[in-house]
Structures are given as structure tokens and as C-alpha cells.
Amino acid sequence: MIRVGMMSFAHMHAGSYAACLGQLPQVELVGVADEDEARGRAAAGTNNTDYYDSYDNLLKQNLDGVVICSENSRHLEMTGMAAAAGVDILCEKPISTNAADAREMIDICRSAKVRLQTAFPCRFSPAVAQVREVVRGGRLGEVVAVKATNHGRMPGGWFVEPQFSGGGAIIDHTVHVADLLRWYTGAEAVEVYAESGTMFNDMNAEDAGLLTISYDNGMFATLDTSWSRPKSFPTWGDVYMEFVGTGGVASVDAFVQRLDLYSDENMTYGWSGWGSNIDIGLIRDWVDCLSSDREPSITGEDGLRALEVALAAYRSVGSGKPEPV
Amino acid sequence: MFNVAVIGAGMMGSLHAGHYDALPDSRVAAVLDVRPDAARALAEVYSATAYGDIEEMLADGSIDIVSITTPTPYHKECVLKAAAAGKHVFCEKPIATTLEDGLEMTEACRRAGVVFMVGHVLRYFPEYASAKRLIEDGAVGKVGMVRTSRGGSFPQSAGDWYADKVKSGGVTMDTLIHDFDWLRWSLGEVVRVYGKGLLERAAEHKDYALITLRFASGAVAHVEGTWMRPDGFKTSLEIAGSKGLIAFNNEDSAPIKLAFAGSDGAGVEAVPQSPLSAEDDPYRLELADFLTAIKSGGESPISGADAVEALKISLAALESITTGQPVEIRR
Numbered sequence: 001m002i003r004v005g006m007m008s009f010a011h012m013h014a015g016s017y018a019a020c021l022g023q024l025p026q027v028e029l030v031g032v033a034d035e036d037e038a039r040g041r042a043a044a045g046t047n048n049t050d051y052y053d054s055y056d057n058l059l060k061q062n063l064d065g066v067v068i069c070s071e072n073s074r075h076l077e078m079t080g081m082a083a084a085a086g087v088d089i090l091c092e093k094p095i096s097t098n099a100a101d102a103r104e105m106i107d108i109c110r111s112a113k114v115r116l117q118t119a120f121p122c123r124f125s126p127a128v129a130q131v132r133e134v135v136r137g138g139r140l141g142e143v144v145a146v147k148a149t150n151h152g153r154m155p156g157g158w159f160v161e162p163q164f165s166g167g168g169a170i171i172d173h174t175v176h177v178a179d180l181l182r183w184y185t186g187a188e189a190v191e192v193y194a195e196s197g198t199m200f201n202d203m204n205a206e207d208a209g210l211l212t213i214s215y216d217n218g219m220f221a222t223l224d225t226s227w228s229r230p231k232s233f234p235t236w237g238d239v240y241m242e243f244v245g246t247g248g249v250a251s252v253d254a255f256v257q258r259l260d261l262y263s264d265e266n267m268t269y270g271w272s273g274w275g276s277n278i279d280i281g282l283i284r285d286w287v288d289c290l291s292s293d294r295e296p297s298i299t300g301e302d303g304l305r306a307l308e309v310a311l312a313a314y315r316s317v318g319s320g321k322p323e324p325v
Numbered sequence: 326m327f328n329v330a331v332i333g334a335g336m337m338g339s340l341h342a343g344h345y346d347a348l349p350d351s352r353v354a355a356v357l358d359v360r361p362d363a364a365r366a367l368a369e370v371y372s373a374t375a376y377g378d379i380e381e382m383l384a385d386g387s388i389d390i391v392s393i394t395t396p397t398p399y400h401k402e403c404v405l406k407a408a409a410a411g412k413h414v415f416c417e418k419p420i421a422t423t424l425e426d427g428l429e430m431t432e433a434c435r436r437a438g439v440v441f442m443v444g445h446v447l448r449y450f451p452e453y454a455s456a457k458r459l460i461e462d463g464a465v466g467k468v469g470m471v472r473t474s475r476g477g478s479f480p481q482s483a484g485d486w487y488a489d490k491v492k493s494g495g496v497t498m499d500t501l502i503h504d505f506d507w508l509r510w511s512l513g514e515v516v517r518v519y520g521k522g523l524l525e526r527a528a529e530h531k532d533y534a535l536i537t538l539r540f541a542s543g544a545v546a547h548v549e550g551t552w553m554r555p556d557g558f559k560t561s562l563e564i565a566g567s568k569g570l571i572a573f574n575n576e577d578s579a580p581i582k583l584a585f586a587g588s589d590g591a592g593v594e595a596v597p598q599s600p601l602s603a604e605d606d607p608y609r610l611e612l613a614d615f616l617t618a619i620k621s622g623g624e625s626p627i628s629g630a631d632a633v634e635a636l637k638i639s640l641a642a643l644e645s646i647t648t649g650q651p652v653e654i655r656r
């Protein structure tokens with residue numbers, strides 16, 4: 001049995017990761033640790049596992065891996081604890097709120113010989129993976145540009161308190177697509193220009209971000225990270241990328257496999273998705289890594305590279321100029 | 326009845342001629358083109374006179390209006406001559422390839438006392454006009470993030486002038502100026518422009534641009550223009566505000582989709598269609614508005630000054646593409 005623990009349910013993705021772990025027969029979900037006792041006990045109950053009131057106690061349970069879903073600002077602290085206990089890590093994105101912490105996480109794990117994986121579940125969307133093959137297969141010719149969006153709704157809570165999240169819509173919604181573009185093309189971002197603002201809500205973090213990213217192979221991309229979906233929008237948001245090549249165009253809209261649901265109950269129209277669960281792909285891959293001695297498929301460095309794009313965007317917003325990554 | 330002379334009997338010239346013919350107050354009296362065959366062919370349709378020499382045509386005192394649909398770099402000369410001859414002038418967008426030219430044309434028409442309108446026709450497209458009305462009605466609250474997209478395959482033309490980056494300015498000047506004008510009309514002045522694009526590859530029949538605009542209001546727009554889309558002409562619009570969102574794309578709103586069985590059983594799809602009644606045709610409305618302004622002695626519905634402002638945004642975008650730096654728009 002692969003013994004896995006969950007460190008903090010501050011990030012809502014923890015619920016889905018725990019449910020996915022519960023589906024895998026080779027995994028034993030040993031427990032949930034959370035300093036918010038009510039939240040931790042509820043999560044433990046839902047997932048038929050034990051609640052631990054201390055991270056150290058959980059880490060003493062002879063674990064093979066932990067999933068870290070704390071606030072972004074605490075990823076370093078949690079990673080330090082897990083690495084000290086010699087436990088492999090799956091860390092929620094973004095890897096951290098700043099590059100120094102992210103580098104320290106990578107270094108700590110390397111010295112402790114602990115494997116650090118960043119949670120980028122979009123790589124496990126079958127549609128996203130299939131269009132990667134199209135792009136890499138060369139039928140589009142030279143890919144010259146990408147138009148991308150990762151729209152969402154304002155999530156609230158600690159996500160909009162920069163001391164915990166590192167910012168707003170830019171840090172939250174840059175990293176998925178930034179990672180996918182590297183994964184698709186192998187190109188590295190070299191420069192970012194960004195416009196942003198707090199346009200849809202009254203709060204301290206930005207809820208709109210529009211990045212233009214230049215790559216080392218000459219390709220350019222734009223990425224709209226805005227939490228611009230109104231409350232009445234039929235779904236939470238999107239992950240969309242359109243690749244423009246000299247030989248054609250290819251686009252992928254990762255979350256449009258759906259039923260349209262019109263309900264008189266509360267006068268709403270919404271989407272009921274039926275696409276493959278991308279989180280189970282991520283979790284299966286990570287558990288496979290835990291059961292073998294291979295490197296994680298998505299490393300801490302991958303997490304850092306994606307974060308660096310968001311950080312360059314914030315610098316650009318500050319300076320009004322394109323900034324090197 | 327206004328007698329209209331059409332200069333440039335290409336794609337747009339033919340389109341305009343059809344509308345002048347159909348409108349009750351105007352008729353096509355003359356057609357001029359540097360290609361005599363093209364002038365003659367279009368003139369014949371409307372029993373008009375074909376010309377090869379502009380001075381000769383302008384000397385005809387019965388001509389009231391000159392409608393210019395030549396490639397962009399020739400707009401200036403035609404406008405200046407038409408204004409000097411006292412004709413009212415309609416000119417296709419972009420007004421010119423430089424601001425100086427655009428200002429000179431505007432000033433010449435003002436001095437001549439003729440009505441001068443530039444064809445920023447998007448203002449007459451019902452989807453764009455309705456979106457502007459919704460914004461003004463407060464339907465989405467304060468506008469924040471706007472996304473527009475326009476384009477299809479590389480445009481074809483007599484002499485392949487779209488492939489000449491100096492003549493056409495590529496997709497950023499020729500095509501995106503439609504969206505720039507509509508955005509400015511709907512959201513107010515632009516203060517900063519940043520963009521990436523492939524203008525240098527126009528000669529290879531490729532161009533693509535992604536432009537970011539920052540408005541004085543604080544709103545931001547993402548403007549996509551493509552001449553690299555093999556799957557048909559597409560437009561889309563999304564306006565996200567503090568209280569809601571407007572979304573449009575031409576495919577989802579096209580009422581007609583056709584597919585036919587081929588002889589081998591394989592299907593053949595036709596381009597989706599979105600017809601409007603003749604009186605709602607945007608080009609018809611545009612030219613009708615022009616004629617109304619002449620008749621009433623009113624202001625030009627889309628002035629040279631407006632066209633110069635739209636051109637400023639295109640030129641700023643091209644400058645940003647070249648320098649890699651954001652460009653502030655001064656006024």
C-alpha cells in the first residue's frame with residue numbers, strides 16, 4: 001500500500017485530490033492534518049480517514065507521500081516539514097508566492113532526497129494532451145503565436161489576500177497555461193508585458209490580468225488571466241489555447257465537454273461537465289511515481305518556471321514595460 | 326439624385342457601387358480604375374462612364390460624390406483632388422498610411438466645405454452597434470476587460486497589394502483598425518498600446534497580431550487579428566464588466582449552416598451565413614448615412630478626425646511590434 005497524507009485543506013483542490021486518492025485501491029489515505037480543526041475534521045470525515053491536529057504527527061505515520069494544499073505563502077514551511085520527515089511531496093500550484101521560496105523548496109527537497117512534484121492537472125486533460133501531439137507532430141508548421149485564456153470567477157477568501165496568495169488573478173491563473181506552453185513547445189519565456197487592474201470587484205488584489213509573453217524561439221503568446229466571469233456565467237471559467245502555425249491553427253478548450261442545464265428551480269442556466277476528471281490523471285501519475293524510483297513527471301523546477309512568468313508580469317505592471325523573466 | 330463616381334473598381338468598389346445603385350437618392354455615374362478593363366466592366370453594370378484619368382472625370386460637373394475604394398496608399402491623392410473639385414468624399418478605411426496624410430486630407434475637405442466620411446463600417450454592423458448600446462445602457466456595469474477577434478485567410482486583391490507591408494500595413498493596420506475604431510467609439514480614448522505581430526512576413530502571405538490596449542477609463546482590450554486562419558472568416562467580441570458580460574461570435578449566431586452530400590457520400594460544408602434584410606446591410610446603412618449628411622448639410626457621421634484617431638492606434642500598435650515597447654498615445 002502507498003501511504004499518503006494531506007497537509008491542509010486551505011486550497012479547495014484538496015477535496016478533489018483526496019477523493020481521487022480514495023479511488024485508487026493501492027493507496028491508503030492515512031490522514032488529514034490541518035490547523036483549522038473544523039475544516040480538517042470535516043475533510044477527514046468526508047474521506048473516511050483520521051484527523052491530525054499537528055502536521056508533525058501526520059508526518060510520523062510512515063508516509064510515502066503528502067499532498068500540500070495550504071495557502072501559497074505556506075508551501076515552503078510545509079515542504080520543509082515533509083522533507084525533514086523524508087516524505088515525497090505533491091504541492092498545489094503556484095509552487096509559491098515568490099521565486100526565493102520556490103528555489104528553497106527545490107533545494108531542500110534535493111538535499112533531503114525527497115521528490116517534489118508540482119500539481120499541474122491540466123497536463124492530464126485528454127484534449128490538452130492530444131493537441132500537444134498535434135503541435136509537436138509538426139502539422140501546424142512553425143508555431144508563431146498562441147492566444148490563451150484562463151478565465152475564472154473571483155474565488156474570495158485567502159486567494160485575494162496577497163500576503164497568503166502572492167497576488168490575485170495573475171498569480172492564480174498564469175501558471176497553468178505558462179506550464180502548458182513550455183510542455184507543448186519546449187520554449188522558455190524570456191519577456192513578459194502585462195496590463196492588470198481591479199475591475200470587477202472591490203478588493204486589494206487584481207482581478208484582471210492580460211499578459212503578452214515572448215519566447216526564446218521567437219513565438220509570442222497572450223494570456224488573459226482575469227477573474228472576469230460574472231456570477232451569472234454558466235461555468236466557472238476556462239482553459240483555452242489557440243496555436244497559430246504557418247501550416248494551420250489548432251485550439252483546445254479544455255472544459256467544454258458538457259450538458260447545458262436550464263433550471264427553473266432557481267432560474268439558472270449552467271454547464272454540467274462530463275469530460276474526464278483531470279485530477280485523477282494527476283493523482284494516478286503521482287502515485288505511480290511514488291511506487292517507482294522515477295523522477296516526478298512535473299518537477300519543482302517546472303513549478304518555478306511557470307511562477308517566474310507570473311512574477312515577471314507583476315514587475316511589468318509596476319514598471320509599465322516588458323520585463324525579462 | 327446624387328451622381329457618384331467610384332474610384333477603384335475592386336472588391337470594395339463593386340460592393341459600394343451596388344449600394345449606391347440600390348439607394349433611392351444616388352446612382353453610379355462614373356467608374357475610374359487604373360485597370361481599364363475593371364473600370365469598363367463595373368461601369369457597364371450601371372450604364373456609367375468608365376474613366377482612366379481622374380482629372381477628366383472630376384471635370385464632369387454633374388458628379389456630386391466621389392467614393393474612394395483604391396488600395397490605401399492612393400486614398401490621399403484621390404481625396405485631395407476630389408475635394409479640390411468640390412465633390413463630397415467617401416473614403417474607405419484606413420484613411421491613409423500616415424497621420425500627416427490623414428490630417429491633410431481632413432483639412433482639405435474642411436476647407437473645400439465638402440462632407441468627408443471614412444468607412445469605419447463596423448459602427449453599422451448590428452452586433453457591434455447593439456453591443457455599444459448595451460454598454461451605454463449599463464448592462465454590464467463598468468467595462469473592464471474586452472476581447473475582440475477578426476480575420477480569416479490572407480486577403481486577395483488585384484496586384485496583391487495586401488502582401489506589401491508598406492501599402493497595406495498588414496492585418497494590424499488594414500483589419501484591426503475596424504476594431505480599434507469601434508473600441509474607441511464605444512469605450513473612449515486609448516492611452517497605451519502594446520503588441521506583437523508578424524508584419525515582416527506579409528510578403529509570405531502571413532500576418533497575425535495580438536494587441537493590448539489600455540483606455541483612459543481603465544479598461545483593457547485584447548485585440549486579435551489574423552490573416553492565417555484556414556477555416557473561414559471569424560469575428561468575436563467579449564465585454565466583461567463589473568455587473569455582467571456580453572459575448573458574441575459570428576459562428577454561433579449564424580442562422581444558416583448548410584452541408585451537402587457529395588457524389589461519394591462524403592459531406593461538403595458551406596460557409597455559415599448570417600443574412601440581414603437589404604435595408605439593414607451595414608454598407609448600405611453607412612452610405613445612406615453619408616447621403617443624409619450631405620442632404621441635411623450636417624456633420625460627417627464618421628469624420629476624418631475620427632479616422633485619424635483610429636489610425637493612431639494602428640500605427641502605435643505597429644510601432645510597438647517593431648520596438649518591443651509599449652507606446653503611449655498623445656493627443
Ligand SMILES: NC(=O)c1ccc[n+]([C@@H]2O[C@H](COP(=O)([O-])OP(=O)(O)OC[C@H]3O[C@@H](n4cnc5c(N)ncnc54)[C@H](O)[C@@H]3O)[C@@H](O)[C@H]2O)c1
Binds near residue numbers: 358
Ligand atoms: N470596409 C471594409 O469592410 C473593407 C474591406 C476590404 C477592404 N477595405 C478597404 O478598401 C480599400 C480597397 O480594398 P479592396 O480589397 O477593394 O482592394 P482591391 O485590390 O480589390 O481593389 C482596389 C482597386 O483599385 C484599383 N486601383 C489601384 N490603384 C488605383 C489608383 N491609383 N487609382 C484608381 N484605381 C486604382 C485596382 O486596380 C483595384 O481594382 C482599401 O483601402 C481597403 O483597406 C475595406
